[in-house]
Amino acid sequence: MNHPVTTDFDRRDRDWYMDKLVQLVVFVSGISAIVFVIGIFIFITKEGMGFILDTMDPVEFFTSPYWEPSDEDAPEYGILALIAGTASVTGLALLVSIPFSLGAAVFIGEFSTGKTREFLKILIELLAAIPSVVWGFIGLTIMNPLIIDIFDVPVGLSVLNAGIILGLMTAPIMTSIAEDALKAVPDRYREAAEAMGATRWQVIFKVVFPAAKNGLLGAVLLGVGRGFGETMAVLLATGHSVNIPHSIFDPVRALTATIAAELGETAVGSDHYQALFTIGIFLFAITFIINLTADLVVRGVRNG
């Protein structure tokens, strides 16, 4: 043998240490997301816990429509009206965003090609990046007078206004996810259907939609989650008055907007402060459930 043979098989060089270091960094970054979520949950629970244990009457909390935390003699902490506000706005938003985003996703995924498709995708991402305060601003300055004019109502800040704004806001993200779901449908299904003489629409309605239904449902659920959690736009566009709406022209107040508007004015540790944190826990739980469901539903599409 004319080259020296080394036998230091246990040698650890620079590459070995580098590899270990990178492993550690990646592990810490990965685990940090979980740590932060749990940390946030613990924080809001701790802040709201005192209220839940001492002051709160759970029945009153969820069923009373009176939210009067700053009443000095008899403060009332009922979030029913706030839940109704959030639910009505989110519901209307879905009515707006589902047709829009489904239509857009079908157009981008199934009909457009090449440059048009790329351009539309960039545009959708751009729309998703518009700050929510800008949407709220549009609700306040453009939609408000428009609604007053068109429907001849005294106030334009209402379920209708916020629902449309929130619908337009959630449409891009729903479009994006729905388009992914359509793209995940193998092309051979479309080919099979087309080879049997199905038209474009028959292929979409009878083959692509059923095959993508989990992904599409997931898109809708994520839209719902987004709607529940949205704060700034609904704060500006709903009219922000505690009220169980009887028509889409009634102003309402959302759970999130209540926290945003009131937290800065409460004394840290007061009942009011803790009640707001309890709303936070409630929102956290709801969005967690919605997102988890969406995730499971989307995952189901890959396994099934």
Added chain:
Amino acid sequence: MTTDSQALAIRTRDLNLWYGTFQALFDVDLKIKQGIITSLIGPSGCGKSTFLRSVNRINERLGYVRINGAIEVLGKNIYDEDVELVQVRKQIGMVFQRPNPLPISIRDNVLFGYNIHTQGRRPSYREQDDVVENALRQVLLWDEVKDKLKSKATELSLEEQQKLCIARLIPVKPGVLLMDEPCSALDPKGTEAVEELIWELRDNYTILIVTHNMAQARRTSEECIFMLMGKVIEHTATNTMFVTPAQQETADYIEGRYG
């Protein structure tokens, strides 16, 4: 017109086909007889699948395919201006290399083609039941799936899936069946079953089958076409081709000197 007494199912005239700038078919002139099984053989890339896929115009999905010349199916050029794609594909069914049942129930798979070709008339449930049973019986699948018609077609074995893919063409009553290596994804047992089925179907349909399995061409077809580099080299009775090929290229291919 030919003096041949047997009617022609497919007649091509000077068929040339390009994928973008690549020419895949050169002056293909074929007369494929009605009511028999014709097989297409040749090495990979010789244009046999391309030819098959242009007979029900599914090739056009790609968007960059250009064709000149004519393909007449039962006397009508399917590339004429006034031809409706939907009607072409109804008349000319296609079975793909990889079984591709739709991700819906077995029953709905069989009814898919049938229901889209009823011109808005909604067939009764009874009628649909009959259609499903008939089609599945014809492909020898009925006994295996009759108790699970509502379950997903994609859960069947590959052999069953491929039979189902043939079954769903039957209710539409096509004149021609195109099969693109229908057994290449199946094991020998599945291959045998599907070949048997194809043989059973030959009385009612004109079948054009692409295969890279020469033994299969020999077993299942009455006439055989050998293609090479986008050109038709030889078209004759299968027995003749495998015993006394007329062209040197055919002989070399059959003997396995290339391909």
